[in-house]
Structures are given as C-alpha cells and as structure tokens.
Amino acid sequence: MSDMLPRPKPRDAFKRSLRAQLMAQAPSVLAPHETTWTRLAGTFLRPALRPAMVAAVIALLIFASAGRAAADSLPGDAAFGLKVAAEQLQLSLALDDTTRLHLLADQADHRLAELVTAISTRPSAAPTATDAYAAAVQRFTDALAALQGKPGTSADKQTAADDVVDAAHLRHEAVLDELEKTAPESAQQGLERAREEADKLHASGRPARTPEPNDTAEPTHAARTPTPTRAVEPSRGSLPTGTPGNVEERSLPPASDHH
Amino acid sequence: MVGELPNSRAEDVVSSAEREEDAALARRAGSGEAGAFGVLYDRYVDAVYRYVFYRVRNEAEAEDVTSDVFMRALRAIPKYEPRQAFLAWLYRIARNAVIDRSRRQAARQQVSFEDALAHPNADQVVNPDAGLLAGSDASVVRVAMQQLTPLQQEVLILRYVEGYDTKTISKLVGKRDGTIRGIEFRALSALRALIPSREAL
Numbered sequence: 001m002s003d004m005l006p007r008p009k010p011r012d013a014f015k016r017s018l019r020a021q022l023m024a025q026a027p028s029v030l031a032p033h034e035t036t037w038t039r040l041a042g043t044f045l046r047p048a049l050r051p052a053m054v055a056a057v058i059a060l061l062i063f064a065s066a067g068r069a070a071a072d073s074l075p076g077d078a079a080f081g082l083k084v085a086a087e088q089l090q091l092s093l094a095l096d097d098t099t100r101l102h103l104l105a106d107q108a109d110h111r112l113a114e115l116v117t118a119i120s121t122r123p124s125a126a127p128t129a130t131d132a133y134a135a136a137v138q139r140f141t142d143a144l145a146a147l148q149g150k151p152g153t154s155a156d157k158q159t160a161a162d163d164v165v166d167a168a169h170l171r172h173e174a175v176l177d178e179l180e181k182t183a184p185e186s187a188q189q190g191l192e193r194a195r196e197e198a199d200k201l202h203a204s205g206r207p208a209r210t211p212e213p214n215d216t217a218e219p220t221h222a223a224r225t226p227t228p229t230r231a232v233e234p235s236r237g238s239l240p241t242g243t244p245g246n247v248e249e250r251s252l253p254p255a256s257d258h259h
Numbered sequence: 260m261v262g263e264l265p266n267s268r269a270e271d272v273v274s275s276a277e278r279e280e281d282a283a284l285a286r287r288a289g290s291g292e293a294g295a296f297g298v299l300y301d302r303y304v305d306a307v308y309r310y311v312f313y314r315v316r317n318e319a320e321a322e323d324v325t326s327d328v329f330m331r332a333l334r335a336i337p338k339y340e341p342r343q344a345f346l347a348w349l350y351r352i353a354r355n356a357v358i359d360r361s362r363r364q365a366a367r368q369q370v371s372f373e374d375a376l377a378h379p380n381a382d383q384v385v386n387p388d389a390g391l392l393a394g395s396d397a398s399v400v401r402v403a404m405q406q407l408t409p410l411q412q413e414v415l416i417l418r419y420v421e422g423y424d425t426k427t428i429s430k431l432v433g434k435r436d437g438t439i440r441g442i443e444f445r446a447l448s449a450l451r452a453l454i455p456s457r458e459a460l
Contacts, residue, residue: 007420010308012345014322019300022329029333167335170351174343177433202358 072112072127075132079083097147101161104140105168111136112172115194116179119187126190134197141200168203170198282341289337295338300329303346306421307353313416314357314409324360328353347431354413406453410444414439 011141065072073079087107111133118129148158176195183191281302287295307328312321331352339348407415410432417428425443429436 007313008321009305009321010325011318014325015304016396018304018322018326018329019297021326022300022333023293025330026288026333027291028292030288030296030337152308165333166355166366170355174351174433181435202355205395257375 004154032250073116073127074122075111090156096161097143097150097153098157100145101140101147101164104136104143105164107131108136108140108168109171110197112175113192117177118178119183119190123184130193130247131189133194137197137200140168150236165201169198172198172201277342278344281345284340285336285341289339296333299345303349304329306346307349310350310353310413310416311357311418313420314353314412315360320360324353324356326357327360333355344430347433349434352430354409358409407446407449411442411449414442416447420442428458 037129069082073083075223080255087103087110090103091100094103111129114128115133118125145154146162173195176191176198180188279428281299284295284299288299305324308321308325309326310316311328315321315324328349333347335352341344343351369435413432414428417431418425425439426436429439432439434442
C-alpha cells in the first residue's frame with residue numbers, strides 16, 4: 001500500500017453538467033424574493049389601513065424611550081420583560097405558521113446576541129442569558145415540530161421550515177465559533193452550554209420531519225438531478241432593525257428571508 | 260509527526276487579494292449575476308469534491324453531495340458575508356450536507372483511503388507526513404478511519420489531502436489553532452491505537 005494520499009478529481013463530464021444546471025437555475029434562484037417584511041409593508045400600507053398605521057406609529061413613538069431601555073436590556077434586567085412582551089405581541093400578530101417560525105428565529109438570534117453581550121461585557125448575566133437562549137431555541141424547534149406535524153402541511157412548506165432552522169443553526173454556529181476565539185477562559189463553560197443548545201438546531205438534534213416521498217429512498221446516482229432544496233444560508237450581518245425588541249448588540253446574522 | 264507537506268497551501272484561503280476577489284464575485288453573484296457564481300464554482304468545485312469524497316467514500320455519492328453543496332451555496336449566496344473566507348463558507352455548507360446525508364442513510368458509508376487510492380482520476384498525491392499509511396493494509400486503515408469522529412476526519416482530510424497547515428485549518432473549521440493541533444494529534448493517536456501493526460506511527 002502506498003503511503004501517499006491521492007487528491008481525487010471530479011469527472012469533467014460531472015463538472016460540466018453541474019455547472020450547466022447551476023447556470024440554468026441561477027436566474028430564478030438569485031432573483032430577489034419577497035420577504036415577510038416587504039409583504040407586511042405591502043399589507044399595512046394599503047389605503048384602508050393607513051389611519052391605523054399612523055396611530056400605531058404615534059403609539060410607537062410614545063413608547064420609544066421605554067422601548068430603547070428595553071432594547072438594551074439583558075435577560076434578568078427589569079426592562080427585559082418589556083422586550084419579551086413586545087416579542088410576544090409580534091408573535092401573536094403573526095399571519096401564519098411560517099411567519100411565526102421566522103419571528104422565533106429572530107428571537108433566538110436576539111437571545112444569542114444578548115448572550116454574546118453578557119459573556120463579553122457582563123459575565124454575571126451570562127447564566128441567565130444562556131437560560132433565555134435555551135428557552136428561545138426550544139420555542140423555535142417546538143414551532144418547527146408543530147408546523148411539520150400539522151396535517152396538510154405541504155412538503156415545500158416543511159422544506160422551507162427546515163431551511164429556516166438550518167440557516168439559524170449555521171448562523172449561531174458561526175457566532176459561537178467567533179466568540180470562542182475571544183471569550184475568556186472563565187466563559188468557556190457557558191459557551192459550551194450555549195453550543196449544546198445551538199446544536200439542537202441542527203437536523204440531527206431535532207425531530208425528524210414527516211418524510212417526503214423522495215426521502216424514502218435515496219435517488220440513484222444516475223437519476224439524481226440536484227434541486228435547490230433545503231438551502232442553508234450561513235449569512236452574517238447585523239440584527240434586523242426596526243423591530244420591537246431589537247437590540248444593538250454585537251453583530252449577529254439576520255434570520256433568513258421569509259419566502 | 261507534523262511537518263511541512265509537499266503541497267502545503269497555507270495562504271490559499273486567507274490571502275487577502277484572493278479573498279477580496281472572492282468577496283467581489285460573491286457580491287455580484289448575490290446580486291443576480293450568474294456568471295460570477297460560475298467563476299466561484301470553477302474555482303472551488305475540485306476542492307469541495309475532494310473534501311466530500313473523503314467523507315462519503317464513493318464517487319457517485321461524492322458527486323451527489325457536491326451537487327447539493329453548490330445548489331445550497333447558490334441559494335444562500337445573497338446572504339454570504341465576506342467576513343468568512345468563501346472556501347471556508349463552502350466547507351461549512353459541505354460539512355452540513357455530509358451530515359445531513361449520513362443521517363438519512365440506513366447504512367452509512369465512510370471514508371476509504373483504499374477507494375481513494377483506486378480513484379481513476381487521482382493524479383496528485385501528498386505525503387501524509389510520517390508515512391501515516393505506509394505499511395498498513397488499506398482495509399485496516401479504512402476501518403480505523405471509520406472510527407474517528409467527523410471532526411477528526413475533517414482535520415485529517417484538510418491536512419493530508421488539501422495540505423493546509425493547522426493555522427489555515429483553524430480558520431476553515433472555526434476552531435483555535437491549538438484545538439486543531441489537538442484534534443490532529445488525537446486523530447493520529449487514535450489511528451495508531453487502531454492500527455496495531457503500525458509501529459512507526
């Protein structure tokens with residue numbers, strides 16, 4: 001046996017074929033998608049709803065100062081309850097299960113951002129922040145399980161829901177990886193616990209969804225035509241802005257777009 | 260045990276010029292320019308394929324998963340954030356694609372150096388440092404590899420197939436350099452224990 005390790009190369013025909021498929025699908029895949037926020041904006045900016053919208057904006061302005069204090073709060077702070085209440089209000093106004101799942105993804109992002117802030121600047125708040133993060137992850141995965149167990153949920157919707165959680169898993173993993181590099185040794189234990197919670201977002205750590213017809217057997221290699229399903233979105237950026245309870249914590253990727 | 264590899268490409272994924280070029284291409288692709296994604300595909304398809312090949316073993320599966328990786332990347336590229344090297348981002352997607360696939364398989368197939376050695380297109384080789392596989396029966400090595408953790412396999416592949424140094428691998432997998440050295444050490448130690456006939460390991 002050789003003591004050399006080979007560097008296998010893909011077949012040229014495979015590379016050409018895959019490239020052609022990617023180029024064929026790119027225009028539709030890369031086309032701008034409508035997001036939940038644009039959809040919501042479209043809904044609330046209808047002429048009939050404008051007076052209500054104006055009233056809502058005024059109310060928001062009145063509570064802006066209190067909201068800012070809440071936005072900067074960490075789990076365990078007195079003002080944190082206001083932030084959670086705002087998030088609950090958002091959830092109760094969710095138009096459908098998918099929007100709800102996206103909101104829960106945002107909330108999990110916020111809890112992680114708070115955890116990062118706590119570990120970095122206020123270690124005494126880290127255990128409570130970790131608890132809050134764990135609870136947010138639990139609500140998120142529960143919502144996924146509920147959506148996927150709901151009779152009549154289409155395979156596309158299930159896949160889209162999986163994508164949201166997959167994307168969140170990648171974002172959280174990336175944030176924790178970054179934090180691990182800079183966090184003090186004293187924070188490593190809390191960080192490990194946070195990582196365990198984040199791992200629950202991975203497919204292997206959450207309930208299996210209702211099998212699709214195609215899941216019952218792996219397609220043969222010859223018959224396999226790659227489809228852009230279950231995309232993962234390891235995006236990074238800043239927290240979504242303009243949402244109740246938004247926090248300007250350390251940079252954290254946004255939840256995936258709402259399709 | 261750890262030394263310079265013949266095809267060491269430590270700066271490949273971290274050189275700022277290449278990284279900036281990748282970032283620009285990714286931005287253009289994310290804005291809808293399919294051709295830019297095509298350039299990135301051409302640049303990295305071989306690397307992704309090699310990585311996947313060693314994690315799933317056979318050529319057909321490697322092609323299947325490689326397809327999946329690039330389809331996922333195409334969907335996700337509008338949200339790619341250049342803070343992370345593009346190849347590292349692709350490896351992350353590949354890692355999850357491999358995990359998802361193994362979860363769905365009834366009989367999991369694993370890395371096989373024996374199959375890799377028999378690969379019809381294997382035209383380049385690297386020296387796995389202190390003759391990691393020298394003198395060992397390929398089937399023994401295969402069994403041993405199957406018992407390593409996914410992360411250990413990943414580190415060995417990036418180190419001994421791709422030829423990256425531990426500093427680069429640390430950036431690719433998002434762990435500290437020292438952690439990578441530890442993982443590599445434990446992986447090699449595990450192989451040593453799992454291949455009793457290898458006195459030189």
